[in-house]
Amino acid sequence: xxxxxxxxxxxxxxxxxxxxxxSGDKLGDKYVCWYQQRSGQSPVLVxxxxxxxxxxxxxxxxxxxxxxxxxxxxxxxQAMDEADYYCQAWDSSTGVFGGGTKLxxx
Amino acid sequence: xxxxxxSGGGLVQPGRSLRLSCVASGFTLDNYAMHWVRxxxxxxxxxxxxxxxxxxxxxxxxxxxxxxxxxxxxxxNSLYLQMNSLRVEDTAMYYCVKDxxxxxxxxxxxxWGQGTTVTVSS
Numbered sequence: 769x770x771x772x773x774x775x776x777x778x779x780x781x782x783x784x785x786x787x788x789x790x791s792g793d794k795l796g797d798k799y800v801c802w803y804q805q806r807s808g809q810s811p812v813l814v815x816x817x818x819x820x821x822x823x824x825x826x827x828x829x830x831x832x833x834x835x836x837x838x839x840x841x842x843x844x845x846q847a848m849d850e851a852d853y854y855c856q857a858w859d860s861s862t863g864v865f866g867g868g869t870k871l872x873x874x
Numbered sequence: 875x876x877x878x879x880x881s882g883g884g885l886v887q888p889g890r891s892l893r894l895s896c897v898a899s900g901f902t903l904d905n906y907a908m909h910w911v912r913x914x915x916x917x918x919x920x921x922x923x924x925x926x927x928x929x930x931x932x933x934x935x936x937x938x939x940x941x942x943x944x945x946x947x948x949x950x951n952s953l954y955l956q957m958n959s960l961r962v963e964d965t966a967m968y969y970c971v972k973d974x975x976x977x978x979x980x981x982x983x984x985x986w987g988q989g990t991t992v993t994v995s996s
Binding site: 769798799801803805810811812813815816817822852854856858860861862863864865866867868 | 909911919920921934936974981989
Protein backbone atom coordinates (compact mmCIF):
# COMPACT_ATOMS: atom_id res chain seq x y z
CA UNK A 769 0.00 0.00 0.00
CA UNK A 770 1.06 3.57 -0.65
CA UNK A 771 2.68 5.46 2.22
CA UNK A 772 3.28 9.12 2.99
CA UNK A 773 5.98 10.08 5.48
CA UNK A 774 6.04 13.28 7.53
CA UNK A 775 8.45 14.38 10.27
CA UNK A 776 6.76 14.29 13.68
CA UNK A 777 7.48 17.87 14.69
CA UNK A 778 8.55 21.32 13.54
CA UNK A 779 9.28 24.35 15.70
CA UNK A 780 9.49 28.00 14.64
CA UNK A 781 9.46 31.43 16.20
CA UNK A 782 6.61 33.83 15.45
CA UNK A 783 7.14 35.63 12.16
CA UNK A 784 9.49 32.98 10.82
CA UNK A 785 8.85 30.51 7.99
CA UNK A 786 7.65 26.99 8.80
CA UNK A 787 8.16 24.20 6.26
CA UNK A 788 6.54 20.78 6.31
CA UNK A 789 7.64 17.93 4.10
CA UNK A 790 5.66 14.91 2.92
CA SER A 791 7.47 12.09 1.15
CA GLY A 792 6.15 9.27 -1.00
CA ASP A 793 7.17 7.24 -4.02
CA LYS A 794 6.73 9.40 -7.15
CA LEU A 795 4.56 11.74 -5.10
CA GLY A 796 5.08 14.45 -7.70
CA ASP A 797 2.89 12.40 -10.07
CA LYS A 798 -0.03 12.75 -7.69
CA TYR A 799 -1.97 15.72 -6.34
CA VAL A 800 -1.37 16.49 -2.66
CA CYS A 801 -3.63 18.18 -0.13
CA TRP A 802 -2.74 19.60 3.28
CA TYR A 803 -4.94 19.80 6.35
CA GLN A 804 -4.56 21.78 9.55
CA GLN A 805 -5.98 20.36 12.77
CA ARG A 806 -5.91 22.54 15.84
CA SER A 807 -6.20 20.85 19.21
CA GLY A 808 -9.70 19.54 19.84
CA GLN A 809 -11.02 20.65 16.45
CA SER A 810 -11.89 19.05 13.14
CA PRO A 811 -9.34 19.27 10.34
CA VAL A 812 -9.39 22.16 7.86
CA LEU A 813 -8.26 21.97 4.24
CA VAL A 814 -5.50 24.55 3.68
CA UNK A 815 -4.01 23.42 0.33
CA UNK A 816 -5.42 21.22 -2.45
CA UNK A 817 -4.06 20.09 -5.82
CA UNK A 818 -0.51 20.76 -4.57
CA UNK A 819 -0.68 24.54 -4.36
CA UNK A 820 -4.25 25.88 -4.45
CA UNK A 821 -5.73 27.63 -1.44
CA UNK A 822 -9.42 27.27 -0.56
CA UNK A 823 -11.42 30.39 0.02
CA UNK A 824 -10.65 31.90 3.41
CA UNK A 825 -7.15 30.42 3.78
CA UNK A 826 -4.53 33.17 4.23
CA UNK A 827 -1.96 33.60 1.49
CA UNK A 828 0.84 32.91 3.96
CA UNK A 829 0.03 29.23 3.27
CA UNK A 830 1.59 27.83 0.10
CA UNK A 831 2.38 24.42 -1.31
CA UNK A 832 4.55 22.67 -3.88
CA UNK A 833 5.09 19.11 -5.07
CA UNK A 834 7.88 17.60 -7.13
CA UNK A 835 9.76 14.33 -7.35
CA UNK A 836 9.13 12.36 -4.18
CA UNK A 837 8.40 15.30 -1.87
CA UNK A 838 5.55 17.73 -1.32
CA UNK A 839 6.08 20.81 0.84
CA UNK A 840 3.73 23.06 2.78
CA UNK A 841 5.16 26.45 3.72
CA UNK A 842 3.78 28.97 6.18
CA UNK A 843 5.37 32.38 5.73
CA UNK A 844 5.23 34.73 8.72
CA UNK A 845 4.02 32.06 11.12
CA GLN A 846 1.54 33.18 13.75
CA ALA A 847 0.68 31.71 17.13
CA MET A 848 -2.72 30.69 15.74
CA ASP A 849 -0.96 28.41 13.23
CA GLU A 850 0.11 26.05 16.01
CA ALA A 851 -1.55 22.76 15.05
CA ASP A 852 -1.02 19.35 13.50
CA TYR A 853 -0.56 19.33 9.73
CA TYR A 854 -1.39 16.32 7.57
CA CYS A 855 -0.60 15.70 3.93
CA GLN A 856 -2.94 13.54 1.87
CA ALA A 857 -2.90 12.03 -1.61
CA TRP A 858 -4.94 9.60 -3.69
CA ASP A 859 -3.62 6.24 -4.82
CA SER A 860 -5.98 4.26 -7.09
CA SER A 861 -9.00 6.11 -5.69
CA THR A 862 -7.90 5.26 -2.15
CA GLY A 863 -7.11 8.11 0.22
CA VAL A 864 -3.80 8.11 2.06
CA PHE A 865 -2.77 10.44 4.89
CA GLY A 866 0.68 11.09 6.21
CA GLY A 867 1.29 10.59 9.91
CA GLY A 868 1.12 14.32 10.61
CA THR A 869 3.57 16.98 11.79
CA LYS A 870 3.04 18.95 14.97
CA LEU A 871 3.88 22.64 14.61
CA UNK A 872 5.05 24.42 17.75
CA UNK A 873 5.27 28.20 17.62
CA UNK A 874 7.81 29.12 20.26
CA UNK B 875 -24.02 27.70 6.59
CA UNK B 876 -22.43 24.57 5.12
CA UNK B 877 -22.57 21.87 7.77
CA UNK B 878 -22.20 18.12 8.27
CA UNK B 879 -23.65 16.47 11.37
CA UNK B 880 -22.76 12.89 12.25
CA SER B 881 -24.69 10.56 14.52
CA GLY B 882 -24.83 6.90 15.47
CA GLY B 883 -21.61 6.52 17.42
CA GLY B 884 -21.42 4.83 20.78
CA LEU B 885 -20.04 1.96 22.81
CA VAL B 886 -20.26 -1.46 21.18
CA GLN B 887 -18.80 -4.88 21.88
CA PRO B 888 -16.25 -6.48 19.55
CA GLY B 889 -17.92 -8.38 16.72
CA ARG B 890 -21.08 -6.28 16.81
CA SER B 891 -22.37 -3.73 14.28
CA LEU B 892 -23.02 -0.01 14.20
CA ARG B 893 -24.41 2.34 11.58
CA LEU B 894 -23.20 5.92 11.31
CA SER B 895 -25.24 8.63 9.63
CA CYS B 896 -24.32 12.08 8.38
CA VAL B 897 -26.75 14.79 7.34
CA ALA B 898 -25.63 17.71 5.20
CA SER B 899 -27.09 21.19 5.30
CA GLY B 900 -26.29 24.38 3.45
CA PHE B 901 -25.40 22.59 0.22
CA THR B 902 -26.67 19.86 -2.09
CA LEU B 903 -24.93 16.57 -1.39
CA ASP B 904 -25.54 15.09 -4.83
CA ASN B 905 -22.89 17.21 -6.56
CA TYR B 906 -20.03 15.91 -4.47
CA ALA B 907 -18.09 12.83 -3.50
CA MET B 908 -18.16 12.09 0.22
CA HIS B 909 -15.85 10.33 2.64
CA TRP B 910 -15.49 8.91 6.12
CA VAL B 911 -12.22 9.64 7.88
CA ARG B 912 -11.37 8.40 11.38
CA UNK B 913 -8.93 9.34 14.09
CA UNK B 914 -8.04 6.99 16.93
CA UNK B 915 -7.41 8.66 20.31
CA UNK B 916 -4.11 10.54 20.18
CA UNK B 917 -3.37 9.31 16.66
CA UNK B 918 -3.39 10.70 13.14
CA UNK B 919 -6.04 10.80 10.47
CA UNK B 920 -7.01 7.64 8.58
CA UNK B 921 -9.14 7.68 5.46
CA UNK B 922 -11.79 4.97 5.80
CA UNK B 923 -14.01 5.07 2.73
CA UNK B 924 -15.22 7.28 -0.10
CA UNK B 925 -18.17 7.35 -2.50
CA UNK B 926 -18.59 9.32 -5.71
CA UNK B 927 -21.51 11.67 -6.28
CA UNK B 928 -23.68 9.00 -7.94
CA UNK B 929 -22.42 5.99 -5.94
CA UNK B 930 -20.79 4.73 -9.12
CA UNK B 931 -17.35 4.61 -7.52
CA UNK B 932 -16.74 3.32 -3.99
CA UNK B 933 -13.46 2.63 -2.24
CA UNK B 934 -12.33 1.38 1.16
CA UNK B 935 -9.16 1.33 3.19
CA UNK B 936 -7.65 -2.14 3.43
CA UNK B 937 -8.24 -2.10 7.19
CA UNK B 938 -12.04 -2.00 6.78
CA UNK B 939 -12.64 -3.62 3.41
CA UNK B 940 -15.18 -6.43 3.66
CA UNK B 941 -16.49 -5.18 7.03
CA UNK B 942 -17.66 -1.63 6.35
CA UNK B 943 -20.13 -0.41 3.71
CA UNK B 944 -20.54 3.20 2.65
CA UNK B 945 -23.74 4.44 1.06
CA UNK B 946 -25.57 7.67 0.37
CA UNK B 947 -29.10 8.92 -0.17
CA UNK B 948 -28.90 12.13 -2.14
CA UNK B 949 -32.64 12.72 -1.79
CA UNK B 950 -32.15 12.82 1.98
CA ASN B 951 -28.85 14.71 1.75
CA SER B 952 -27.34 11.91 3.81
CA LEU B 953 -24.27 9.68 3.99
CA TYR B 954 -24.00 6.40 5.88
CA LEU B 955 -21.39 3.96 7.11
CA GLN B 956 -22.46 0.44 8.07
CA MET B 957 -19.79 -1.07 10.27
CA ASN B 958 -19.89 -4.83 10.88
CA SER B 959 -17.58 -7.18 12.76
CA LEU B 960 -16.20 -4.28 14.76
CA ARG B 961 -12.77 -4.62 16.35
CA VAL B 962 -11.11 -2.86 19.26
CA GLU B 963 -8.82 -1.11 16.75
CA ASP B 964 -11.85 0.52 15.08
CA THR B 965 -12.19 2.73 18.18
CA ALA B 966 -11.96 6.31 16.89
CA MET B 967 -13.66 9.58 16.15
CA TYR B 968 -15.37 9.19 12.78
CA TYR B 969 -15.65 12.27 10.59
CA CYS B 970 -18.05 12.75 7.71
CA VAL B 971 -16.27 14.76 5.03
CA LYS B 972 -17.32 16.49 1.83
CA ASP B 973 -15.06 16.37 -1.21
CA UNK B 974 -14.80 19.48 -3.37
CA UNK B 975 -15.10 17.31 -6.47
CA UNK B 976 -17.55 14.69 -7.68
CA UNK B 977 -15.24 11.68 -7.94
CA UNK B 978 -12.62 9.90 -5.86
CA UNK B 979 -9.62 11.51 -7.40
CA UNK B 980 -7.47 14.52 -6.81
CA UNK B 981 -9.70 17.01 -5.07
CA UNK B 982 -9.48 17.99 -1.46
CA UNK B 983 -11.82 17.33 1.43
CA UNK B 984 -13.16 20.77 2.17
CA UNK B 985 -15.94 20.40 4.74
CA TRP B 986 -15.63 18.27 7.88
CA GLY B 987 -18.21 17.40 10.48
CA GLN B 988 -17.54 17.53 14.21
CA GLY B 989 -17.30 13.75 14.34
CA THR B 990 -19.01 10.95 16.21
CA THR B 991 -17.15 8.70 18.64
CA VAL B 992 -17.11 4.94 18.23
CA THR B 993 -15.73 2.86 21.08
CA VAL B 994 -15.33 -0.88 20.62
CA SER B 995 -14.78 -2.62 23.93
CA SER B 996 -15.99 -5.60 25.89
